[in-house]
Amino acid sequence: MGRQPCCDKVGLKQGPWTADEDKKLINFILTNGQCCWRAVPKLAGLLRCGKSCRLRWTNYLRPDLKRGLLSEYEEKMVIDLHAQLGNRWSKIASNLPGRTDNEIKNHWNTHIKKKLKKMGIDPLTHKPLPPPLPPTDRQSSPPPLPPKPVDETPQPEKVKESKGIVEGTDVVDFSMDEVPLIEPHDMLLITDGNILPSLSSSSSSSSTSSPYEISASNQNFAHEELDQSLPSIDHWCSTTFNTTDYNICDVGFWDYDDEFMANLNMLINDQYETDKTIESDATFAPDLTHYSRMVMNDDNWMFEQLL
DNA sequence: AAGGTTAGCAACCGCGGAACG
DNA sequence: TCGTTCCGCGGTTGCTAACCT
Incomplete structure (x- = not known):
């Protein structure tokens, strides 16, 4: 027996949200808070599935969202966090107040990827791209294997995502496994080249493997930045x-x-x-x-x- | 001006995992 | 322990405005 759909789609609206729907959803959440998303559309008088309501709220209507393009600082944060965490957009977003995982993911795919490629950096591995091969070589030889992570020690927590690797074939893609995971205490945060004073009592900053420091115990990484971000x-x-x-x-x-x-x-x-x-x-x-x-x-x- | 292409982004899809009975 | 429900996440799609020819 297959999994039941998240909602009965018969009679439910899909596609772009109207202003009226937004108002209904906002009014409901302002009055009742966030509760069971499945019940929200019915209670709020919306012909949407709960999932759609949750998405609309978290990605667009939440009052703590910061609209507009990512700042240079935020972009740097995203790049470095991506180097540490891979495509875990929600984790990356949790370090950027007012930004959603969807927004960061979109920005990554449309802006940052191109920027890094232009700079000669592989957006997947965050390492320098190999020099482009002549057209004849490209046809005859398989694509180069991705470089191994510098740290060969076994990771305590292997990320499960490993799509794109097809053993025994030429189809080789990179996976989350190849991005070394960094523990919170290993992280270092800087802005525009200046190391921010740590707000966490536990951050020793002994490792400099990353240019940023993110204190896991204190998500308001820097009040100055928070001020700009919210x-x-x-x-x-x-x-x-x-x-x-x-x-x-x-x-x-x-x-x-x-x-x-x-x-x-x-x-x-x-x-x-x-x-x-x-x-x-x-x-x-x-x-x-x-x-x-x-x-x-x-x-x-x-x-x-x-x- | 019209048609085609590209870029950006909102929304959807489907899976995994947590919570619960 | 197992089945079910629900939520959250990452990947993908599709719409639309901007740009190009």
Whole structure:
């Protein structure tokens, strides 16, 4: 017996989302938070499958998304994280606040790949490309084998993806196995050539195998960068709904973790500018007691006072 | 101006794995 | 332990605007 489809597609809408559908979804999540995605379309009055709703929300409607092209810094981050993690876009995205895995994947495929190739770097292995062979050689000889990873020691966690390798044939592609995995404590983060001060007490930076340092225990890798990376709520509303007719004061009822709420709180209250030295999650915790609920109504954001 | 091509991106597809009964 | 459900992820598709001829 095969796997059941994620949703009954009969009568369900597919393709681009309309503004009205967006509003319905946003209103529902603002009011109820993120719950079981399968139930969302029914409860929100949408003729979509739950998967489609989740995708639309996570990739487009989330208020913490940063729209627009990746900055030079973000691009550098993506390149280095890709060298460490391979095509694990969600992991890469988790280190870039306001960016989605889909967005990074698209940017990689359309921009970064070409850039690296132009620079003579293989986007798969992040090593210099072999010099191009003359046309006659290309026809007669198989493609060169990819270089082996420098570190030959066995990896504790082998990535399962190994598509593209066909043993005994000339069809040779690269796999995730060939990208050495780096433990969080091995990572090093720099921006424009300057090593950022570590926000994590545990990062010893003894290994310099990577030009970036990502502290696994502290995802707000650098407050300065976070400041640039997170979008403003005003910007979100104006870009998402193409309207300036809203009045943002406070936002609440989000089903997010404390750090996200704190970041959002800082954006809204301008608290961030005066409190850049915050280091622990405890001090990040936002005060939600006075928050209003934001609801989409027609083309405008409406606010409901909770207290 | 019209038709063809390319680039960029939103959305979909299908699989794997976690959670649960 | 097994079957089912659901979520999340990575790969792929398809639409559309921009560009080219």
